[in-house]
Amino acid sequence: MNSVYHIIVRRLSTQQNHYKLVIIGSGCGGLACASKFAKKLPKDNIAIIDKTEIHTYQPGWTLVGAGLKTAEEVEKPQTQCIPSNTTWIQSNANQVEPEKNHVQLDNGRKITYDYLIVAAGMQINFNKIKGAIDALDNDPQHVVSIYTRKYVTNVYNALNNLRAGNAIFTFPATTIKCPGAPQKIMYLAEDLFRKNNVRDKITVTYNTSLPVIFGVKKYAAALMEVVKKRNIQLNTRLNLVEVRKDSKEAIFENLDQPGTMKTFKYDLLHIGAPMQPHEFLAKSPLADASGYVDVDKETLQHKKFPNVFAIGDCTNIPTSKTAAAVAGSNDILVRNLSNLMFGNSDKVPKYDGYTSCPLLTSYGKCILAEFIFDGKPLETFPVDQGKERRTAYILKKDIMPSLYWNMLIKGTWNGPATFRKMFHLGMSK
Template sequence: MLLSTPTRRLVASSSRTLVRQASTEAKKHYKIVVVGSGVKESQLSASAGSAGLSVANQIYYRFKEAGTPLNKDDIAIIDAAEDHFYQPGWTLVGAGLKPKSDFRRPLKTLIPSHLTLIPENASTFSPTSNSVDTTSGRSVSYDTLIVAAGLQINWDNIKGLPQALVDPNSGVSSIYSYSTCDKVWSDIEGIRSGNAVFTQPAGVIKCAGAPQKIMWMAWDRFRQTGRSDNVKTSFYTGMPSMFSVKKYSDALNELRLQRGVEGHFEHNLISVDTNNHKATFKKADGSTVDVDYNTLHVAPPMGPLKFIKDSPIADSVGWVSVDQFSLQHTNPEYQNIFSIGDCSSLPTSKTAAAITAQAPVLTENVFSFMKNGKVNPLAKYDGYTSCPLLTGYGELMLAEFTYGAVPKETFGAFVDQAKPRRAFYHLKKAYQDIFPAAYWNWMVKGQWFGNRGLFRPKYE
């Protein structure tokens, strides 16, 4: 609910974090408003919450560092979610490495006292009046707006999928939902023979390497437990290749051939028949093919959120239209609007790693815009993201790249990062143990800057 008077209440969380939560007599105007997910857990994406929390905190600390601190009620986050999730961890759950409870925390425990939480969902943007309406009908105005709402997961676009996911005997699961990620491990452990089918849709999805990560982990598990001769692993993808970056795609395809994993390209899953354990795929020529499965892992199709798609701040597809370097809105009349993460039009992979590179740029440009009326010309996002591709238990391929699918590798001068390495085992352990700790302890608190660690980049 919104803040419209100085009246507010402080809510003490179980972790003793003080949450400034809007009351019914809430103030209506904030210097900065951050729009969060606005969707239920099964539909949210990596940037729904992750990006908003990170950048809201970074902006607060940037002003404080400059000697012009904001007041404690100057930044508001609009988000009705009860819980916050570390979604990259869901792959680890599906691979049997972690319990899913490790990756879920009450949202209010992550909101520091210098941020105000408005526990509602945004419904309408009115950029000409600098305001956002919530689903309860309240209007919140702002000086600067940051949209960090994530994307929509379209489970219903695949006939029979929602029903299959809740059926314990269907053999169908997905790491793209907190409620089903542990079912993935159950299905991997349960299959003794037959077909293990893994899918990826055409088009934009969050963490485009994740459908393969869980496939490779399953393949390795079958091998370790003596089931590989009896279980056939297949990858059905709507994409024309294994990965969007040619260097890594070629290496992954070679790995697929070496391991005897079938590859079916430009095949989009359109329906699931749990009674007969059949999956139907639509091919590029419009024809369909039925595939028998014993275990089926589904990466569902995704797209922009409807409340953004229907708004004046969206591009022709439905993403928030921003400059790919500054993250500022492309419409000159909406220059006080910025966007970050999965809901933005940035032409790069939609990953948590991308957010860590985007957040400092957006922070600097919001700071500069609010101080000087224009963004900092030196604060530019180059499209960097990374995808730590688990290719088995104890090995990893580290894909790092920028706009144009150009590799930008941390260790590229020393090793070929397209080759899965046991020497990268420490990175796999980081993915399993250190990255989640860094996320909870630093990233959502605005104190993590990707491959720069705890050191905020300077744009001077």
């Protein structure tokens, strides 16, 4: 008994509570940066804080919803993903005090740091829609969403079993990650209805809170062609506020006439999940008024706390929140932070807002949207990417997952800039 007591006391007293670099979040941004720093810093210098045991390739959830992959195929145990040279603290952060350089964990433990990278992603909040959770939990044949692990496995069955009626797909009135995903799953569903010979019995509707189908003009024009050609009803400025599962009614607010509601009967409702910043960040001095971490959009360094950087969905960087954006910015963050950490003065390029959205438009076709700040297209391939293409589909379905697992989270994928230069140099010869 006495010796057990001594072992516990020794373990607690030797528990390391200070790290040169602390990273909050072991998703795609956290791991991309951790993997790079693991090659630069000795053992016991880096701690990664995250409770989640399973790492998910979230872009794969659209493929799961379409029956192209299983949920298990797009996830791995975190132990296989976290770089070996780092310490994984399996708790969540629940408070950050950047004036004191410390992070408090949900078990009360305090971790201090010299440098901090925040990469905690964003939070899904179905509670913003009255009745949504009840419907998702208790009527999974008719109300579904690809946006969480809990619900994504219901999507394909619901789509594949629909024989007639109204299929409604929604886009919420909040910032969301991968803003293309709610319509990708709609195009795939519409194609599935054709394959099942029931398309003529189903009305397909896309109700979006946005004033346009997509935020980048070039791709919006291409998608409008798809919508017309495939006879999809598009309604803009409508925000889903309530789901009545017993009467199968979806209530939308007209955002141009606040307080005015419009009711749609549905036989299938796919909910584009409302999202928000994590509360522990929103209430910290790291956040701006929107609740997202306030960083310089070109360097990823915090605007007030120079030893703090942030990447990915948790930031207020004005670009589309995607894994592609993490790919385009992780090297810039790491090089800027390395300059600070090691007193180097390497010239670091500025982040241009690169992001990408492979817009699956059917089983076999995809429009590969790639753009930078202000929605300016910046395409990798020397072809018009505004066209539906089979090659873009193969890239999305088969090549990108492999890039993610084998390169991005291992810290060796900095986006397609090198290929772009290669292709475009080749063209200008």
